[in-house]
């Protein structure tokens with residue numbers, strides 16, 4: 258087992274880290290306040306091959322795999338989780354990668370890896386989140402088109418994307434509820450697609466989140482992901498097995514960023530005439546943050562490495578995602594506490610980290626959903 262990264266991966270980390278420091282840091286606070294998606298920064302990152310870096314070179318990506326993508330995600334999230342979500346400019350494409358036709362891969366993966374398009378993954382509905390198979394958006398075949406009607410909720414990039422991979426019911430009469438759905442690619446400029454940006458999120462406010470309505474939206478049947486209807490639920494599960502690892506990398510990055518800021522602050526801030534770093538309680542907090550970051554990082558790299566080697570371990574993925582969310586929330590909380598009252602003011606980044614961290618226990622599977630997956634699979 259080799260824990261040493263290749264020179265290529267080390268360079269990738271440096272490039273991503275420098276990019277985040279230079280491009281995110283100066284504007285992260287403003288974008289958070291204004292709830293503004295940084296499209297120009299997304300474009301720049303695409304130009305450097307940092308968006309869709311996991312996409313194989315034959316489809317225009319950098320071909321650094323999911324481990325490479327995790328490293329970029331980690332470095333981005335270390336500076337600002339909201340802005341780091343420009344990396345989710347390929348969200349949804351993971352399903353095309355695993356289950357799409359060759360033609361779909363050439364067309365859609367190339368567009369996002371070249372910075373020509375932003376994608377989204379539209380699964381959640383107002384009445385169906387954790388219960389993915391409860392999605393009711395309907396796609397009815399009409400000649401060589403599908404006609405789509407329904408609503409999606411909380412869709413990342415919903416208001417800025419060019420296309421979305423959408424979970425729809427195509428086979429309502431299937432005996433098993435897991436065989437009723439298909440994934441269909443819906444271009445967002447098609448008549449009847451209405452995106453409404455959601456305002457007032459607790460955190461990741463530079464990331465775009467929208468509610469989507471489909472009103473008699475027509476797409477060609479060739480937009481069905483893969484070749485067979487009724488596979489959508491299984492394709493979605495395979496998709497989540499990939500994207501959960503990337504979300505876990507967000508957790509490591511945020512936690513490391515909180516630790517960086519805490520270390521810097523406790524060395525500078527004085528109380529009772531000495532730096533607060535000299536107090537044992539402070540040291541205990543710093544050490545505990547570092548322990549959790551390191552343990553989580555190892556889980557993330559192992560999960561990503563498995564994925565790159567086509568070994569899917571849903572228990573490991575769920576453990577990783579659960580632990581990453583816990584670590585991020587834990588570290589952001591300690592970082593605020595170590596900043597005292599200043600940690601509560603939005604001038605200090607740790608306040609934003611604290612608000613941002615919570616999403617990591619909610620999206621891409623709530624922490625309870627991860628626990629269920631782990632237990633169910635262990636107890637079969």
Ligand SMILES: Cc1cc2nc3c(=O)[nH]c(=O)nc-3n(C[C@H](O)[C@H](O)[C@H](O)COP(=O)(O)OP(=O)(O)OC[C@H]3O[C@@H](n4cnc5c(N)ncnc54)[C@H](O)[C@@H]3O)c2cc1C
Pocket residue numbers: 348377378379380381383384385386387388410411412413414458461466616619620621622623624625626629
């Ligand atoms: C900012 C943001 C971005 C998002 N981006 C996307 C996106 O890009 N695409 C997308 O499709 N979705 C997205 N989501 C949706 C997100 O994945 C869902 O909100 C999440 O899966 C939970 O679904 P829900 O909100 O319907 O909660 P529910 O499923 O209603 O859950 C409510 C509570 O009940 C618990 N619960 C549910 N079922 C069980 C059970 N069987 N046993 C025990 N507890 C249970 C949950 O854990 C939770 O605590 C996003 C959400 C947010 C907030």
